[in-house]
Amino acid sequence: MVGALDITITKVETSRLKDINLENIPFGRHFTDHMLEADYENGEWKNVEIKPYQPLLLEPSTAALHYGQAIFEGIKAYRSPDGQVSIFRPEDNFKRFNLSAERMNMPVVPEDIFMDGMRMLIHVDREWAPSLPDHSLYIRPFMFASDSMIGVKPSDSYKFIILLSPTGPYYAAPMKIYVEEKYTRAAPGGVGFAKNAGNYGGSMLATAMAKKQGYDQVLWTDAFEHKYLQEVGTMNVFFIAGNTAITPSLEDGTILAGVTRDSAIVVLKEMGLDVVERKISVDELIELHKKGGLREVFGTGTAATISMIKELKYKDYVMNFDTDNAATARELKKRLTAIREGKAADTHGWMVKVNG
Numbered sequence: 001m002v003g004a005l006d007i008t009i010t011k012v013e014t015s016r017l018k019d020i021n022l023e024n025i026p027f028g029r030h031f032t033d034h035m036l037e038a039d040y041e042n043g044e045w046k047n048v049e050i051k052p053y054q055p056l057l058l059e060p061s062t063a064a065l066h067y068g069q070a071i072f073e074g075i076k077a078y079r080s081p082d083g084q085v086s087i088f089r090p091e092d093n094f095k096r097f098n099l100s101a102e103r104m105n106m107p108v109v110p111e112d113i114f115m116d117g118m119r120m121l122i123h124v125d126r127e128w129a130p131s132l133p134d135h136s137l138y139i140r141p142f143m144f145a146s147d148s149m150i151g152v153k154p155s156d157s158y159k160f161i162i163l164l165s166p167t168g169p170y171y172a173a174p175m176k177i178y179v180e181e182k183y184t185r186a187a188p189g190g191v192g193f194a195k196n197a198g199n200y201g202g203s204m205l206a207t208a209m210a211k212k213q214g215y216d217q218v219l220w221t222d223a224f225e226h227k228y229l230q231e232v233g234t235m236n237v238f239f240i241a242g243n244t245a246i247t248p249s250l251e252d253g254t255i256l257a258g259v260t261r262d263s264a265i266v267v268l269k270e271m272g273l274d275v276v277e278r279k280i281s282v283d284e285l286i287e288l289h290k291k292g293g294l295r296e297v298f299g300t301g302t303a304a305t306i307s308m309i310k311e312l313k314y315k316d317y318v319m320n321f322d323t324d325n326a327a328t329a330r331e332l333k334k335r336l337t338a339i340r341e342g343k344a345a346d347t348h349g350w351m352v353k354v355n356g
């Protein structure tokens with residue numbers, strides 16, 4: 001199935017799958033029988049293993065726990081009607097993982113360990129890939145600094161792990177969003193474009209404060225003026241005005257380049273929309289809304305695919321959107337889901353089969 005990857009496989013004696021109902025299984029709580037683990041030591045990757053899912057034994061001085069050198073990815077695999085399990089655009093996640101690694105001064109993970117290792121692991125746990133509509137196998141590769149040393153310096157050793165987690169439909173109710181003017185997610189020169197653990201840790205207070213006021217998430221704005229729109233929570237954001245889709249551009253390095261964002265750009269164009277990547281300010285958004293030109297706002301990401309937004313609040317100005325008639329978001333989600341579940345032609349070569 002795969003090339004020259006030197007990997008040790010130790011299988012469980014009895015699978016836990018028989019105790020688990022995959023129907024409507026909640027996101028991120030159940031893990032498959034096996035995991036992949038590899039170590040980086042003395043300048044090389046070694047000990048590549050697929051083994052039973054199990055706790056890690058770590059020293060309390062493990063560097064990642066103190067200084068946050070930790071990155072991750074989120075990918076999904078789907079079972080098509082013929083039973084075949086395929087992964088959605090994993091090469092893009094692989095490249096992004098290594099971009100995150102470089103930014104966090106961590107070693108890159110070789111393609112065979114990441115890609116072939118992921119396919120082998122899914123193959124071992126293939127029975128765990130749900131076949132129900134809107135269900136998938138969530139893939140979580142991650143890497144962290146594993147030196148047992150609390151001197152402040154880049155770690156010499158790292159651990160790379162892949163976990164698999166079966167997941168049911170991610171019902172994303174239309175969201176109420178608060179335009180954030182105090183806290184900042186990312187600034188130019190920072191780590192906003194990297195999928196590092198700290199970006200999530202740093203965003204939790206703002207989200208909790210928004211929740212206290214009855215909002216689901218925040219719409220992040222730029223660090224200098226709190227005017228230019230970045231992302232909604234941990235999703236990329238799209239604004240539909242007339243026949244145009246606008247999404248914030250990536251050049252400042254303050255936005256995570258989502259694989260779903262990129263896929264949405266391609267599919268929206270196929271749907272006949274003009275797609276523009278550029279800076280967009282909250283003032284422009286309000287102008288568009290006042291003129292009646294802003295039809296839909298939605299977020300994109302691997303977990304929920306598309307999350308519609310029903311309310312946006314900036315200072316005292318509230319914008320409401322009729323999400324029951326959000327035709328663009330609905331059609332986009334339908335098309336992306338059909339490709340991923342093998343129910344529409346994969347004309348872009350986005351699906352990578354686990355076997356073959």
Ligand SMILES: *Cc1c(COP(=O)(O)O)cnc(C)c1O
Binds near residue numbers: 074235256260261303
């Ligand atoms: C992961 C992530 C996204 C979405 O990326 P996808 O590849 O579409 O899942 C968007 N924003 C942030 C901050 C993220 O961490």
